[in-house]
Amino acid sequence: MRPDTTRRRTGPAALLTVFATAALALILAFAGGTPANASSSPSPSPNASAAQSIQVWIRKASDRSNVSGVKVTVSSGSFSQTVTTGDDGKSLVGLPGGGTYKVQLDEKSVPEGAGSVPNGLNPRQVVVSEGNQAVPAYFILVAAGAGTTPTPGATSGSSTAGDSDAGPSASPFELVVPRIVTGLIFGLLLALASIGVSLIYGTTGLNNFAHGELVTFGALMGYVFSAVLGLPGIVAIIAATVLGGAFGYLQDLGLWKPLRKRGVALVPLMIVSIGLSLALRYIFQFIFGPDQLVLPADNRAALILGPVRLRSTDIISAIICIVLLLLVAFVLLRTRIGKATRAVSDNRSLAAASGIDVEKVIRTVWVGAGALAGLAGVLIGYYQSLRWDTGASILLLIFAAVTLGGFGTAFGALVGSLVIGVITDVSTVFIPNNLKYVAALVVLILILLVRPQGILGKASRIG
Known part of the structure; x- marks a missing residue:
């Protein structure tokens, strides 16, 4: 009788509560989204929504x-x-x-x-x-x-943390070191989003192309609570994290779990995730508009160490990322649900045969992935301006980080994210800004040629 009790605990009452919370946030955003640009936002031109x-x-x-x-x-x-x-x-x-x-x-x-x-x-x-x-x-x-x-030009749309006022006569140290610092910060933000992709793939085998929209959802919820409702930044961050987890739970409950029960193959599931990504993306655009949005923040330098200048939001974001990543590591290594998650990732059938509730593990992974993606989204919103397609714009980097670290391994996603973040930012010192993603993908290809399973991935036997 335990399965029936579990269903009652997560039944209509809890589901309606989650739906009401998410709907209220979206309604508030739609109603109050017009005064989107706070006083700290850049002054857009009349056609600033152009491509x-x-x-x-x-x-x-x-x-x-x-x-x-x-x-x-x-x-x-x-x-x-x-x-x-x-x-x-x-x-x-x-x-x-x-x-x-x-x-x-x-x-x-x-x-x-x-x-x-x-x-x-x-x-x-x-x-x-x-x-x-x-x-x-x-x-x-x-x-x-x-x-x-x-x-020297800075990364398009990035934070001011890595800007240098040195001219062409500046030493390589003054040019590269700020980019390494900002690259590490961006890598930490990327890792929060990438870990969810890796865990979902490890437990379900699904390459979720709609994961970028979980990131965008978190960024937009942070915008609603901070810029529209005028609440403190910490409230916006917590709200984005909680609502992101709820959004991940609803996705699994309403879409992915029924499809899994139907025995839908992985390729159709991947196509469904692409369609979900497009649908959510344009729903976000309809509600929040096509313009760039800015979260209220103090953009003045709070810490200056030689050529490195960091804002308070950059420092706080890095600290939050490090604490959360350590917490994720603790959960995966030291708790029962973490050990169960790793068991399902290693061998789902064997985990089920040993008594592990696989569906409960997958549900937990979706909630955790949504929460981490929501947190990553709101922190990226503080790191740079955000739009309705913020998550989609970094989805390629997320998959590159997961592939580089090794699919299905959370720690590999962390290592891959840091490598991708640093290479992306440092490359702008030597190549045009528009080619920074190319540099990251070239390094990805070179590493995979040497280690096909990724940095921390496990080699698999073929044949």
Whole structure:
């Protein structure tokens, strides 16, 4: 009679509670999503929802502070758009298409005492490919008589943590070390999302292409609670984590568990996950709109160590990631449910024969994967701006990290994520920003040629 008791405990009452919570969050988002851009968000142009855009960013070289109220004109051919930087020194300019654009700062609009653009760096030429979002156009204001060297471009859409005000004469140390630090932070964020993918694959064999939408869901829930409802950031982070876990539970309960009981093969399941990904993605776009959203945060540098400058959100995100990853390791290695999860991943049939409730393990994995993805989403939202397709944009990196570390191993996903994060950020020092994902995939291919099972994966016998 125990199975019936379990069903009653997770029956209609609990299910309705979860549905009501998620529905309330979405209703609040839809009703209050219009005042989306808080005062800290960049000032978008009227066509900032275009498929490609330039992000203008103006800072002072003296203290790295942002400069607001500066007019900048972006033009190419018949297109011309003038914008004004917001409180964070940024403004996003939507573009009609790819091409080369002239970005010119109106020096008369620069506040007195903020400095001026070095000779030869105004206007700037920015090349934008089709589909490129937030291509950086940085202006560093220097005092009279200061150098005229330009600032190296930062990763598109990334945090300010790795920006360096050093010019081409900067040493390799000053260029590479900040990227290593930001790459490690991004790798930790990627690991939170990747562990869920790896555990789901290990326990069910499913490559879940809708996992990116779990990340997006967490980011958007964090946005609802912090930017729309005005609650503290810690409340937004906790809410995104809890709702992410509930969303993962509902996905398994309403979709994946029935399909498993029907005996649907893995390839059809994978196709279903692709369809679910597309459906959720455009539901998010319908509710929250196509524009970039910004979580309220203090973007000033909180920790400066040589060329490395970290914001408070970067430091807090890294600490949260490390604590959660250690907690996941403890659960997998020291608890009964963790040992059961590893047993199901190793051999599902043998685990079931030994008395392990496989369905309970899978349900727990889905809840944990959703919670970790939701947490990763809201932290990525603090690390960079977010959109309705934030999770989809990093899905390739998530799968690359899981593949590199070894499919089905949580610790492999962690190692693979750190490698991918560092390579992605460091590569922008040597190659154009638009090719940073290519560098990560090239390294992935090279490592798999040497170790096909991944860094921590187990070699399998064929034939």
